[in-house]
Amino acid sequence: xxxxxxxxxxxxxxxxxxxxxxxxxxxxxxxxxxxxxxxxxxxxxxxxxxxxxxxxxxxxxxxxxxxxxxxxxxxxxxxxxxxxxxxxxxxxxxxxxxxxxxxxxxxxxxxxxxxxxxxxxxxxxxxxxxxxxxxxxxxxxxxxxxxxxxxxxxxxxxxxxxxxxxxxxxxxxxxxxxxxxxxxxxxxxxxxxxxxxxxxxxxxxxxxxxxxxxxxxxxxxxxxxxxxxxxxxxxxxxxxxxxxxxxxxxxxxxxxxxxxxxxxxxxxxxxxxxxxxxxxxxxxxxxxxxxxxxxxxxxxxxxxxxxxxxxxxxxxxxxxxxxxxxxxxxxxxxxxxxxx
Numbered sequence: 001x002x003x004x005x006x007x008x009x010x011x012x013x014x015x016x017x018x019x020x021x022x023x024x025x026x027x028x029x030x031x032x033x034x035x036x037x038x039x040x041x042x043x044x045x046x047x048x049x050x051x052x053x054x055x056x057x058x059x060x061x062x063x064x065x066x067x068x069x070x071x072x073x074x075x076x077x078x079x080x081x082x083x084x085x086x087x088x089x090x091x092x093x094x095x096x097x098x099x100x101x102x103x104x105x106x107x108x109x110x111x112x113x114x115x116x117x118x119x120x121x122x123x124x125x126x127x128x129x130x131x132x133x134x135x136x137x138x139x140x141x142x143x144x145x146x147x148x149x150x151x152x153x154x155x156x157x158x159x160x161x162x163x164x165x166x167x168x169x170x171x172x173x174x175x176x177x178x179x180x181x182x183x184x185x186x187x188x189x190x191x192x193x194x195x196x197x198x199x200x201x202x203x204x205x206x207x208x209x210x211x212x213x214x215x216x217x218x219x220x221x222x223x224x225x226x227x228x229x230x231x232x233x234x235x236x237x238x239x240x241x242x243x244x245x246x247x248x249x250x251x252x253x254x255x256x257x258x259x260x261x262x263x264x265x266x267x268x269x270x271x272x273x274x275x276x277x278x279x280x281x282x283x284x285x286x287x288x289x290x291x292x293x294x295x296x297x298x299x300x301x302x303x304x305x306x307x308x309x310x311x312x313x314x315x316x317x318x319x320x321x322x323x324x325x326x327x328x329x330x331x332x333x334x335x336x337x338x339x340x
Contacts, residue, residue, distance in 0.1 A: 028064060029209075029275055031098040033071030039079035062087045067213045069098045081105070090213040097266030099202035104212045114214045117286040118231070122220040131222040134285050139238050150223075164241055168249040177249075195257035196248035200236065202262060203244050204229065206271045207236045210278045216286075235282060243270060 035046040037060070045057040060068070062083055067090040070076060076091070084091055085107040092104035121127040133144040136153050140160055144153070165177045180189055181197045211218050211232055221230025223237070247261060254260040265271055 028061075029067045029069065029272070030060065030065055031069040031071060031094070031272075032074055033096070034073035037068075037070070037074065037076035037080045039077055039083055044080045044083050062089055065089045067092060067209060069094045069209060071098060072096050085109070090209075092209045092212060094205060094209065097262070098209070099205045099262065099265055099271065101205040101208035101212075104209070106212060106215060110215055112215055114216050114283065114286055118216050118220055121286060122222065128222050131285055134288070135223060135234060135238065138281060138285070139241070153223075161241075164245060168246065172249050172252050174249070174252055190252075191254055191257040192248050192252050195251040195254065195261040196244060198258035199244035199247050199261040199265060200240065202265045203236045203239065203271060204232050206275070207278060208232045210275060210282070211235065214279065214282060216282065235278065238281060239274060239278075243274070 032046050035048055038045055038047050038057075040057065042059065044060045044062050046060055047055060047057050049055050065084070065087065068084060069092050071094055081091060085105075086109075088107045088109050090104060090106050090110070093102040094100055095102065121131050129150060132150055132153060133148065136142070136144055136157065139157075161179075165179070169175070169177045174192070177192060179196070180193050186194075208218060208229065216231060218232045219228045219230055221227075221234045224230040224233040227233070244261075247264060248257070251257045251260050251264075
């Protein structure tokens with residue numbers, strides 16, 4: 001009978017599961033689980049042992065590795081960590097399949113360039129608004145007229161998402177969809193909402209790992225604010241319309257939509273393949289010239305705030321496209337086409 005150690009060795013030797021996309025020449029992401037990462041005389045290896053005591057080792061190319069993702073059942077020695085840090089490799093603790101982010105460690109020798117650019121843009125309201133404009137353009141493929149306020153962007157983002165939800169609901173012949181991720185009423189939510197929350201959590205995990213590798217601060221968001229993962233939410237929003245949202249609607253009749261969403265994302269590796277794109281987009285947002293690159297009544301559950309230079313923090317998780325008084329009579333009025 002095959003042991004779990006034997007299965008672990010097979011999984012480690014399968015490159016489609018272990019080796020994640022390359023960021024650039026010489027830089028890769030590697031995922032490992034149910035193994036022991038050790039330092040040997042020849043370098044850092046992923047080690048498994050059979051019931052008979054036979055040890056199998058697979059060398060890890062530390063000099064060409066950008067980020068090592070440690071999944072469940074993985075341990076690592078301090079000497080192996082030291083070697084990884086000497087080579088500038090980021091080490092991250094993740095959930096199964098690398099789609100949840102629990103924490104990580106960055107080499108002290110890594111550049112602080114991207115954190116510096118992020119902090120400078122975050123601290124200047126004009127630059128912060130410029131980055132928010134760039135995020136909207138990346139997300140929807142529409143140019144933002146100069147001087148457009150963050151309030152207008154929120155309203156337009158809400159309108160785009162409403163159209164997307166309506167289109168997918170029509171495609172799957174569902175009743176009108178309303179986004180709801182309040183944990184206090186989790187059991188009453190429909191399968192699409194459950195699948196979407198689960199899939200988004202997976203997306204946040206992958207984005208968080210990339211943010212940590214680049215050395216950016218996850219809390220310095222440009223659209224979202226007030227939470228330690230605000231910048232993670234900013235970046236993840238760029239990709240939901242093409243990844244997690246269509247997936248969630250496709251699972252509208254799943255018996256266990258949360259589990260099904262996680263399994264699909266792990267097996268299809270769609271989020272992994274986006275890693276080079278996430279790296280590029282973050283770099284271009286922070287450095288456009290880069291070559292590589294709470295309302296008190298009614299009481300509501302607030303996941304995260306959104307930044308507004310005039311009004312201060314406003315509630316996240318709200319579709320501002322439907323609010324009375326939203327400045328929709330603007331240069332964007334002719335951009336309200338329903339997504340194809």
